[in-house]
Amino acid sequence: MALANASRRLAQSLLRPLGSAQSPLGALGLQQRGIAEPAAAEDTSLTVEVRPFSAHRIEPPSTTVTTDRAELLKFFTSMYRMRRMEIAADMLYKAKFIRGFCHLYDGQEAILEGIEAALEYTDSIITSYRDHCTHLGRGGTVVEVMAELMGRVDGAAKGMGGSMHMYKKEHNFYGGQGIVGAQIPVGAGLAFAHKYREDGGVALTMYGDGAANQGQKYEALNIAALWDLPCIFIIENNHYGMGTAEWRGSKSSSFYTRGDYTPGLKVDGMDVLAVKQAMTFAKQYAQKNGPILMEMDTYRYHGHSMSDPGSTYRTRDEISQIRQLRDPVEHVRKLLTDNNLASTSELKAIEKDVKKEIDAAVDKAKNSPIPPDEALWKNIYKDTLGGKMKGLDSSVKIQL
Amino acid sequence: MQALLQFGRNGLRQQAQSKYLSQALRGYASKELTVRDALNSALDEELARDDRVFIMGEEVGEYQGAYKITRGLLQKYGAKRVRDTPITEAGFTGIGAGAAFAGLRPIVEFMTFNFAMQAIDQIINSSAKTLYMSAGTISSPIVFRGPNGAAAGVAAQHSQCYAAWYSHVPGLKVLAPYDAEDCRGLLKAAIRDPDPVVFLENEILYGSAFPVDDTILGKDFTLPIGKAKVQREGKDITLVGFGKMVGYNLEAAKELEKEGVSAEVINVRTLKPLDRETIVNSVRKTHRVVCVEEGWPQSGFTAEIVATVNEECFDDLDAPPERVTGAEVPMPYAANLEAAALPQVKDVIRVAKRCLGR
Numbered sequence: 001m002a003l004a005n006a007s008r009r010l011a012q013s014l015l016r017p018l019g020s021a022q023s024p025l026g027a028l029g030l031q032q033r034g035i036a037e038p039a040a041a042e043d044t045s046l047t048v049e050v051r052p053f054s055a056h057r058i059e060p061p062s063t064t065v066t067t068d069r070a071e072l073l074k075f076f077t078s079m080y081r082m083r084r085m086e087i088a089a090d091m092l093y094k095a096k097f098i099r100g101f102c103h104l105y106d107g108q109e110a111i112l113e114g115i116e117a118a119l120e121y122t123d124s125i126i127t128s129y130r131d132h133c134t135h136l137g138r139g140g141t142v143v144e145v146m147a148e149l150m151g152r153v154d155g156a157a158k159g160m161g162g163s164m165h166m167y168k169k170e171h172n173f174y175g176g177q178g179i180v181g182a183q184i185p186v187g188a189g190l191a192f193a194h195k196y197r198e199d200g201g202v203a204l205t206m207y208g209d210g211a212a213n214q215g216q217k218y219e220a221l222n223i224a225a226l227w228d229l230p231c232i233f234i235i236e237n238n239h240y241g242m243g244t245a246e247w248r249g250s251k252s253s254s255f256y257t258r259g260d261y262t263p264g265l266k267v268d269g270m271d272v273l274a275v276k277q278a279m280t281f282a283k284q285y286a287q288k289n290g291p292i293l294m295e296m297d298t299y300r301y302h303g304h305s306m307s308d309p310g311s312t313y314r315t316r317d318e319i320s321q322i323r324q325l326r327d328p329v330e331h332v333r334k335l336l337t338d339n340n341l342a343s344t345s346e347l348k349a350i351e352k353d354v355k356k357e358i359d360a361a362v363d364k365a366k367n368s369p370i371p372p373d374e375a376l377w378k379n380i381y382k383d384t385l386g387g388k389m390k391g392l393d394s395s396v397k398i399q400l
Numbered sequence: 401m402q403a404l405l406q407f408g409r410n411g412l413r414q415q416a417q418s419k420y421l422s423q424a425l426r427g428y429a430s431k432e433l434t435v436r437d438a439l440n441s442a443l444d445e446e447l448a449r450d451d452r453v454f455i456m457g458e459e460v461g462e463y464q465g466a467y468k469i470t471r472g473l474l475q476k477y478g479a480k481r482v483r484d485t486p487i488t489e490a491g492f493t494g495i496g497a498g499a500a501f502a503g504l505r506p507i508v509e510f511m512t513f514n515f516a517m518q519a520i521d522q523i524i525n526s527s528a529k530t531l532y533m534s535a536g537t538i539s540s541p542i543v544f545r546g547p548n549g550a551a552a553g554v555a556a557q558h559s560q561c562y563a564a565w566y567s568h569v570p571g572l573k574v575l576a577p578y579d580a581e582d583c584r585g586l587l588k589a590a591i592r593d594p595d596p597v598v599f600l601e602n603e604i605l606y607g608s609a610f611p612v613d614d615t616i617l618g619k620d621f622t623l624p625i626g627k628a629k630v631q632r633e634g635k636d637i638t639l640v641g642f643g644k645m646v647g648y649n650l651e652a653a654k655e656l657e658k659e660g661v662s663a664e665v666i667n668v669r670t671l672k673p674l675d676r677e678t679i680v681n682s683v684r685k686t687h688r689v690v691c692v693e694e695g696w697p698q699s700g701f702t703a704e705i706v707a708t709v710n711e712e713c714f715d716d717l718d719a720p721p722e723r724v725t726g727a728e729v730p731m732p733y734a735a736n737l738e739a740a741a742l743p744q745v746k747d748v749i750r751v752a753k754r755c756l757g758r
Contacts, residue, residue, distance in 0.1 A: 158535035167534040174501050179525050185491045186526055189498020219491025379536035380570050382594040385626040387673035394711035
């Protein structure tokens with residue numbers, strides 16, 4: 001009985017997360033996202049009310065967010081690019097250009113977009129295996145992602161890492177982690193380095209609802225809180241840990257409260273403006289005080305990975321309803337068109353350009369060479385000490 | 401006053417004179433340094449040399465170190481550089497891994513390597529493999545150190561040797577010092593090395609003193625990683641070991657000498673990358689080899705030495721390579737059983753003689 005109730009609660013909350021107490025439309029169960037103030041004639045700015053944040057041990061930031069045409073267009077283009085890239089990856093996987101694991105991010109774009117709007121490349125990020133769009137957000141290119149997925153030399157890790165292991169050191173993107181939850185303390189370590197160097201940077205350690213029960217998360221939180229590390233713990237709660245719904249995996253799904261002594265916010269992760277607002281707030285908090293937990297309420301359209309149809313543990317209705325009512329890209333489109341900040345045709349032109357860009361990137365990636373044989377033996381050690389590694393049989397010894 | 405009563409007036413003068421004499425002699429003759437002080441001085445010097453180096457672990461600070469290896473360092477360098485952690489290996493090892501990714505140089509102390517099993521995913525999947533996965537862009541200049549292997553009377557969960565596990569993994573460097581010279585030179589080299597280093601110490605040896613000279617005590621004294629040492633030259637049989645077993649092999653060599661056998665003792669020093677050349681050159685010379693370790697035999701570190709000898713100098717062997725290892729049991733507590741579970745010097749001698757056909 002309790003389980004059935006929990007399942008029903010999830011189904012309801014997916015469509016109406018965080019309540020909408022302030023909006024009369026919300027009380028009717030309708031999904032008007034925010035009440036936007038229309039722009040004046042020459043003014044391209046827009047003030048929007050985002051969904052209220054749920055807060056744990058902290059005063060939440062204001063729900064009034066100001067944006068403008070330029071920013072919204074940037075968000076639209078960037079998130080649409082992420083969306084189309086993941087769809088292209090899906091097709092390439094089915095056409096067997098991509099092997100192994102492939103975990104897609106479509107549906108969750110607003111989280112990374114909002115994060116990057118609030119952060120600098122001097123801040124650090126580490127995330128899970130669902131990292132293709134993280135690479136883009138950190139200044140990587142679609143070619144780098146596509147080529148890496150296909151194991152080619154022009155890939156983000158020169159074909160050595162694959163889907164789960166993309167990196168961009170110069171922009172403080174530390175991957176890409178295959179072991180669920182292992183990135184959490186590593187992210188706290190990145191925050192440690194910022195504090196040690198007193199450089200004002202913060203570190204984001206990102207993980208899902210499936211990882212949120214890991215012991216090492218609490219070990220990392222404990223140390224981060226003890227040592228006041230500027231670490232923002234981000235739970236991308238897409239409500240399913242692989243095939244396990246959050247109510248089956250977690251005794252408490254109020255992830256933003258589970259930091260106990262660490263303050264937390266729950267944010268509408270499908271609304272890029274809410275995410276940006278919350279992350280700006282979180283960065284300031286973390287720089288001054290130490291760790292904070294940010295639960296991003298989001299959804300993934302694809303299954304856990306390409307080998308998961310995503311329909312054995314949730315209904316197709318649920319997926320299509322979320323697409324209709326909460327899609328992050330459509331939300332920004334509506335903000336632009338409803339408020340006369342951009343025309344439908346202008347946005348269609350952007351879409352066309354992005355599709356062309358993705359197609360070109362896929363082509364370029366397909367034509368990128370596979371790594372040379374010698375690459376097998378590179379970068380095992382930074383200082384090889386002139387040593388040798390053993391090959392497949394006793395006659396094979398490779399001088400590094 | 402007590403001394404006066406004990407030695408009388410003349411005796412006191414003699415006592416004072418001999419103390420003065422021995423102090424003076426210390427300036428000329430070789431000094432002695434315990435393994436503990438060797439490690440401590442190495443940590444001290446590297447903390448002073450490079451701001452990015454810091455130490456992290458349980459009881460390393462206020463407690464002065466569970467085995468006193470970090471004694472005095474908190475007082476000297478402060479809480480920013482010497483960090484006491486909660487008892488959460490997975491968490492603090494991951495934090496160390498992240499700090500190393502970001503370019504700091506953490507030294508993570510495990511109270512013993514038995515507890516590192518809680519953190520082994522971070523050691524292997526974060527620190528060891530990331531340079532490779534990132535095509536060389538993200539390195540891990542981190543040192544994981546602590547006592548490894550059998551201690552005395554600490555039973556099964558506190559006595560395992562992890563040499564085989566860590567030396568298995570490409571991307572890790574694995575060091576196992578024997579004496580004070582090894583401890584100073586290899587630890588300083590490990591801290592300066594840009595790759596993740598697993599540094600396997602031995603608790604029993606912490607209190608042992610070894611002779612050192614001014615070179616070894618020098619601030620920039622390092623030993624090359626990846627080079628084994630011929631600890632004692634010989635021509636009839638090669639004894640290979642690391643850590644405490646080097647001492648056992650030296651003792652066995654002394655005993656064997658009385659029977660006219662000249663044993664060459666190889667101190668492996670670096671388990672990975674293994675200096676196969678030094679070992680093989682020795683076996684080519686002596687034609688017989690006994691490999692000694694305290695760890696278990698199946699898939700043990702000595703199995704690798706035997707495989708190497710087989711692959712690279714089979715034709716030079718006059719007898720099959722032999723091993724002396726710990727018994728294949730979880731470590732018992734009772735003192736007699738514990739002794740029976742571990743190689744003793746007499747076992748090395750017995751097996752060496754068997755190898756020599758005696």
